[in-house]
Amino acid sequence: MRVVFMGTPDFSVPTLTELVSSGHEVVAVYTRAPKPAGRGQEERKSPVHMAAEGFGIPVFTPRSLKGEAEQIIFASHDADVAVVVAYGLLLPKPVLDAPRLGCLNLHGSLLPRWRGAAPIQRAIMAGDSQTGVQVMQMEEGLDTGPVGPGEVIAIAPDMTAGELHDTMMRVGADLMGRAFAALERDSLEFTPQPEEGTTYAKKIEKAESRIDWSRPAADVHNHIRGLSPFPGAWFEIDLGGKSVRVKALRSSLGEGTGAPGTLLGDLTIACGDGAVRLTQMQREGKGAMDAATFLRGAGTLPAAVR
Template sequence: MRVVFMGTPEFSVPTLTEIVSAGHEVVAVYTRAPKPAGRGQAERKSPVHEAAESFGIPVFTPRSLRGEEEQAVFASLGAEVAVVVAYGLLLPKPILDAPEYGCLNLHGSLLPRWRGAAPIQRAIMAGDNQTGIVVMQMDEGLDTGAMGPTEIITIEPGMTAGELHDQMMRLGADLMGRALAALERGSLDFTPQPEAGATYAKKIEKAEARIDFSLPAQDVHNLIRGLSPFPGAWFSLDLGGKPVRVKALRSEMSEATGTPGQLVDGDLIIACGTGAVRLIQVQREGKGAMDAATFLRGAGPLPAQVS
């Protein structure tokens, strides 16, 4: 099929690769414009941008798709279908309507639960034990389009957002590949979304990342794994007379008890409102990720309480 691909982060790259490998004609790739990065603030291309160039595909990086000129350029590509995977720009109606078969989006949740920007993180933070990935026919609403092929994913008790992201990235590429094959055969079916059970996965705010140990241990554990590896749930620990920010990247439930924020023993067990969590992997400010034992060897005497 004649395809326009629209995506930006690493999550999108396997789907682009799958489409190219399946023999579809990717006539253009749309991605976010390069951004200054690193000490020298040199402009860095997105992972999708770099992948597209390696395939020899023309790349477009408009700041917006609202203008008539950009919409005319898009329409002139003559795409049969657009595939959208974590692109990052709003698609106005003229863009949605330009391809013969519309725009197909890969969304990381079991819609209508967790419509919005952060479905992977929100599902884990909420303690969901199941999620999924779906091919959706895009409309003008926020992830409200009709649903096509879907894969259900079990969220294991210790699974982090990073691990779920990587599993979805692989499954999603295969799912979209199968959806395009079905579309080419004329057998791709969609079902309207129900409104019952709809929830919104809003963008993660910086303030949410600070751990509140007055919450139940299960909520703290879910926050830690839902924000791991990025942005990382964190707390402050007094080391050598000064507060040090420590990210908690991996944890497990503990049967220990104590007052909220209390370091129950020397094994990085921290009491919560009810129960406690044992920190398994942490990252001290300015350092790399490390296991709890390595952190404790370099930390020196620990205070009785974290904040």
């Protein structure tokens, strides 16, 4: 089939690779425009952009698809179907209607739970024990379209968002490949989403990444792993006479009680109810390190963190 692929981050690349390796004709790739990055602030192409160039596929980077000119270009690809995986731009109705078989989205949750921008992080932050990936027929609403095949994925108690992300992108690529095989046989079926159980995974804001030690330990643990490795849940600690910001990357439920933020030993920190033990962290300007490495370089620890 003639395919337009639309995606931006690492998460999208395995699905693009699956479609190409399955012999489909990916006639165009749409991705977000290059952005300044790194110390030199040089423009950096997205992972999907780089992959598409490697496959020799034309790449388009419009900043919006709302204009008539961009919509005419999109329609000119004469696609059978468009595949959207973490693209980052809203698709207006003329774009949704242009491909003969519509637009398919690979979504990282079991809809209608966690519609929206950050389903992977929100599922972990909420303490969910399972999530999944689903193929959805796109419509104008926010992740409201009918759903097709899906795969359930268990969320282990200490699994981070990064680990779930990597599992999902592999499972999702295989799922989309199977969906395409069904589409070619005219046997791909979709079911309307129920409204019962709908939740929204709003974008992660910087302000919510600071750890609130007054919350129960289970909530703090879920907060830490849900934001690991990016943007990272952080706290402040006084080391060597100055305040240092530290990202907590891995944790487990610990033992002990005390006022929220109290250091109970072995990087176990009291919460509003129970305690959390930090097992991996990252100081500003340094790489990730385990607890033992952090303690060796920290010197005398204060009585509490903030």
